[in-house]
Amino acid sequence: MALSYKARRRWSLVILLVGLPAYIIAAVAIIGQFDRPPFWVELVVYVVLGIIWAIPFKFVFKGVGQADPEQSDS
Numbered sequence: 359m360a361l362s363y364k365a366r367r368r369w370s371l372v373i374l375l376v377g378l379p380a381y382i383i384a385a386v387a388i389i390g391q392f393d394r395p396p397f398w399v400e401l402v403v404y405v406v407l408g409i410i411w412a413i414p415f416k417f418v419f420k421g422v423g424q425a426d427p428e429q430s431d432s
Contacts, residue, residue: 361418363426369418381411 361369385407389400412419421427 363421363428366418366420367422370415370422373415373418377415378411381407 385404389395389403394400395403
């Protein structure tokens with residue numbers, strides 16, 4: 359079952375406003391459990407985690423910035 363354009367827009371907003379901050383807090387808390395690694399290691403970890411969080415939501419974000427395909431041009 360595919361999501362409509364409006365549903366994808368709403369879910370993308372929820373993911374960005376609720377899910378992303380929660381993911382950031384979780385990532386920082388997990389990294390904080392260990393001794394602070396060197397800066398470059400910490401940077402690589404955060405970049406990789408930043409890419410990984412978006413992969414499952416790719417289908418939600420795809421095409422959200424485009425015009426509504428279901429809307430007529432009248």
